Amino acid sequence: MSLVMPAPDSRVLDRRAAIVAALCAIVPGEGVIDEPRRLKVYESDGLTAYRQPPMVVVLPETVEQVSAVLAYCHAHGIRVVPRGAGTSLSGGALPLVDAVLLGMAKFNRILSVDYADRVAVVQPGVTNLAVTEAVSPRGFYYAPDPSSQIACTIGGNVAENSGGVHCLKYGLTTNNVLALQVVLIDGTVLRLGGGHLDAAGLDLVGLMVGSEGLLGVVTEVTVRILPRPETARALLIGFATVEGAGQCVADVIGAGIVPAGMEMMDRPAIHAAEAFVHAGYPLDVEALLIVELDGPAAECDHLVGEIAAIATRNGATTCRAAADEAERMRFWAGRKAAFPAVGRLAPDYYCMDGTIPRRRLPEVLARMRVLSEDYGLGVANVFHAGDGNLHPLILYDANRPGELARAEAFGADILRLCVEVGGVLTGEHGVGVEKRELMPVMFAAADLDQQLRVKAAFDPPSLLNPGKMFPLLHRCAEQGRVHIHGGALPHPDLPRF
């Protein structure tokens, strides 16, 4: 979406120069970026359909600098957009023309690891994979594994409550974070949580995780680390119908088995992935499940047999256990390459993220096919079936007039469908700018009001990441009336692109 920028007047330029000078005083050296050419690097995140270079980028190195930057912005009413690695798929780190982009890239150290208590204290700019790499020599790992784990950072994972293949068994980020250090918009530094069980008082750690940068800037994260399971086994199961695959997922879960991961791919995704990486996937099936078990070898062997029996009962046409570690990695190579592989099917794709009750999988996939025909846009499905967490990839061509808008309307219909069948608007990608206008589909006006009051309890002037998560005009969808906060139009969170 091309955004028209207003022509800056001299008053705006003076203000900008003053802000740049102030930030340079707080973060000396290479910590402030304000040349237009270098700002362009920051103009979007993983939701590349939206682009807007920031006013200025600041890259602090210490908590004191973060605190001073925020206190300065607070004192002068300047908006702030926090950014990790910029891999958000919902536009969570989309800059604003009049906001400081606060990049946390220099907070990239692992501060301590305690193997006996199985916790690691890391800075927010450490990548997800780097946590696992740091502890793997001792046989440990960090469980949440979003697809972007090579690039995405723990701070961004906290902001978006990121998941991944293994969250079926090991939980989302919120289940793997014990404590946080957070800087509020006025510069106050807080320590939330306590490293063990229930930390007493209100659970502000739980509230911070998934708050998409609206409540504070995370400067330190205490995460759980887990001993790497003794064994992992993977099964590749093909079905002649999506219904059979969906029922198999429901039956496995219903049998009390919690696989480490249970992923589904539909025909377009299977063919794209197989052509791309030759994973050995069967091509004569409508749906493919990759089921991974981990734990003691005795348990895995037992469960592989049980799952194979459930698959057979649900009409599986092929069922293959990886013979060795190399084959298991090949099974996953196809899944992991599915997004870039689908990217070869069309010039652009739009990755959606919604969650539904598992038993509604076949129905929702069928209705999605009808929507696909109605909109005249293809769709491929690669998703966390065990969690009911869908990732439809809508295929389109941004160069064809109107196609992006049509893809977005299709995506919104898919999310409405998720809510209609009893699901939710997200799985693990957050709301960001992408889904903010859909929030009233899921939440009543009173529910959104309460969320906004909690936001105000952290950031009364609404300077932190404005324009994300909440609908710009907080509509009361049920009653067809427009609901304005604070009595003022435009809405205080209205971003000025």
Add this chain to the structure above:
Amino acid sequence: MSLVMPAPDSRVLDRRAAIVAALCAIVPGEGVIDEPRRLKVYESDGLTAYRQPPMVVVLPETVEQVSAVLAYCHAHGIRVVPRGAGTSLSGGALPLVDAVLLGMAKFNRILSVDYADRVAVVQPGVTNLAVTEAVSPRGFYYAPDPSSQIACTIGGNVAENSGGVHCLKYGLTTNNVLALQVVLIDGTVLRLGGGHLDAAGLDLVGLMVGSEGLLGVVTEVTVRILPRPETARALLIGFATVEGAGQCVADVIGAGIVPAGMEMMDRPAIHAAEAFVHAGYPLDVEALLIVELDGPAAECDHLVGEIAAIATRNGATTCRAAADEAERMRFWAGRKAAFPAVGRLAPDYYCMDGTIPRRRLPEVLARMRVLSEDYGLGVANVFHAGDGNLHPLILYDANRPGELARAEAFGADILRLCVEVGGVLTGEHGVGVEKRELMPVMFAAADLDQQLRVKAAFDPPSLLNPGKMFPLLHRCAEQGRVHIHGGALPHPDLPRF
């Protein structure tokens, strides 16, 4: 602690009569209790050292009535103390002389169960055990299992983020609740969460769980239910030293094994329990572990062997697997009877609740023995060792002048010790009135300020459960200065006993 009540004047009595009349209009029939004799039933919860009959009790039956009661109290500035079954061990439901006690006992229905998606929707007054009983014919159960599960209700479990033996493997209440219906102090009815994964927006469900009745009144709870594991096996392991038992716990967890429960008892607790229920416990040991494994039989058999080997390496003097289900139940009977059994050792006991890093167990138990001698009061330990969640039972005699105060001082020292070694003030019992003055040991003034701002975002006039969780005079312990909120003395949350 005997509390001196002020003599009521006629203005107070008129106000009380008006409140009773208004509540009777909202909840007709048997729903309002105001005779002093019947109010006495409600004068304390599980923390019986504190007693205060409420001004009046109201027992609504519908969400509309709850909303109307709260809206009335809000409009007239009347304080409200919500109450489930009254089993709180931290005084979370302690009444106030000038507050309405809002009892949720009549919300006792299971509204729906969805086995395919493994969720049950229940009213808050349903007991913890009743959820399991309702779904057990289909082979399911509700995992959190506080010791009070026969009596305690789901609403109270949500308020206190209750745990239990099985929370080591299956998480606390917060990990098992997906959605809530909540009534705010102004009568607004909210729906929080969404029943699946991450519900988009700020995580207000996570915030509500463990909020001890300070944010809203829960009127409906959507909980996860789990298929009952195929098998359960229990091991009884005795050690000549507490250090050996503590190291065994750390090694089991460090080996990547997550037992369904791992409980420890020390010598006084072992002897008391054995004398009480003849569980077959060895009497020549200093510490006893009960370790339970659940899951597929193949997995359990494998893990029983691994744990036995770890126990032997740590110098276990006895290690016995339950031969059959009857023996397994006997192992647990002793653990479950440990509290009443310890109750026979002294006229009174005070059950503490703190959590420490597992590897500090031997050191903390040793320092607790020194404190026990210093205070001249016995202590027995029965606790969730796998979680590092201690439950020291301090033995005292309330009829001896000064002993209660000494027991409380001893308890406070234990909790300070927990925080000192890197632990937290609670495990699963909440802060309530019991630990509110200790909150500054764990949280800095800025952290408490932020919690209070979040409280105010739900309940601006601070009418809901005042006097719980937060220190009465929010002291800035580090700086030795007194910090008053809102500029007023007495503190707005100061309860008027």
